[in-house]
Amino acid sequence: MKKVSRFLPHLAIAMLLGLMVITVLDGYNPLMAFLTSQTSKIYIFIACILGIVCCCMLIARQRVRRKRQR
DSSP states (O other): OHHHHHHHHHHHHHHHHHHHHHHHHHHHOGGGOSOOOHHHHHHHHHHHHHHHHHHHHHHHHHHHHHHHHO
C-alpha cells in the first residue's frame, strides 16, 4: 500500500501535464477540436495547475515523513 500511495502523486502529475499539453495544443491548432469552449479550456488549465501543486505538496510531505522515520 505504501508503494501505491507513493506512486499515485507522480502518476497524477504526469497525467495532468499531458492534459495541459493537449489543452495548449488545442489552442494553437483549432482543427484538432479537442475542446470547443474557451471557458472549459481555462477551467481545465486551472485544475491541472492546482492538481500539480497539490501532488507536489503531497510528495514533499511524504519525503519529510520518510526522513523523520529514519
